[in-house]
Amino acid sequence: MTATLDIATVQAFLLVAELQGFTRAAEALGTTQAAVSMKLQRLEAVLGKRLVERSPRAVRLTAEGTVFLDSARALMQAHDRAVSGQQPARQQLSLGISDHAAGPELVPLLERLHLVSPQLALAVTIDFSRALLDAYDGGELDAVIVRQEGSRRGGEKLTEDEFGWYASPRLQWRRGASLPLATLAPPCGVRALAVRALDKAGIGWNEAFVGGGVTAAAAAALAGLAIAPMARRIAPLGLVDIGPAQGLPRLGSSKVMLHSKVSDPLKLAALRTLAATFRSVVAAG
DSSP: OOOOHHHHHHHHHHHHHHHHHHHHHHHHTTTTTHHHHHHHHHHHHHHHOOOOESSSEEEEOOOHHHHHHHHHHHOOOOOOHHHHHHOOOOOOEEEEEHHHHHHHHHHHEEEEEEOOTTEEHHHHEEEEEHHHHHHTTTTTTEEEEEEOOOOOOSEEEEEEEEEEEETTTTOOOBBBBBBEEEEOOOTTTTHHHHHHHHHHHHHEEEEEEEEHHHHHHHHHTTTTBBBBBGGGEEEEEEEEOOOOHHHOOOOEEEEEEEEEEEOOOOHHHHHHEEEEHHHHHHOOO
């Protein structure tokens, strides 16, 4: 008798493969790690093949698992088409991401969202946390990934970033001179954090460069024009935190939060994948 594949077990396999772990796959599915492990065991039993290698540090596909991956993706796509029709109405997830929160996670986030939910169109807005929260509260965005703002409650914590004063080793600055900053324009919360810390410490400063985004501010720092206050996670290679050596005030840490109010199952699944992917990439980094 020909073996029959269960869609739920194939979906679990794909998430384990894409997110490289049972814990993240469980988060994306809204279930437990043990439940995901059981699904994988059932799938392997049906196929008569070992699909993943489990170790305390990582989960990797076996050679047979790698071969099965393309077939699993094709099966899920065919399943989705069968459930929703050959030409389903394309849904859109409108997502806002703070420029100071996006970092290197943005590419794998978009890649894995597309792999898991290829039928979902994405509309991504990059802006200040405050502006994104205002748009979210006004119903313009389905979800936002932002830095925690003031006393605002709710949301799901994705990570917590440590901030520093990042500059090129070529930067010429002497203690006692006005500190040249590379920042984003107000109302950037990271700019406000840095300015408050400098004023409280009695350190003079000037805005040597004002960029429209973190990429521009980081470029100015890499060019040796100024010092960019930013999270360690998003600081590009070539920049170093000169804060401790130069006696600059500590900037502390900030939580990155996901706020969402979607109820549609497809969008909820995409957001669970997004959260799990973000944590996975941060942990791997």
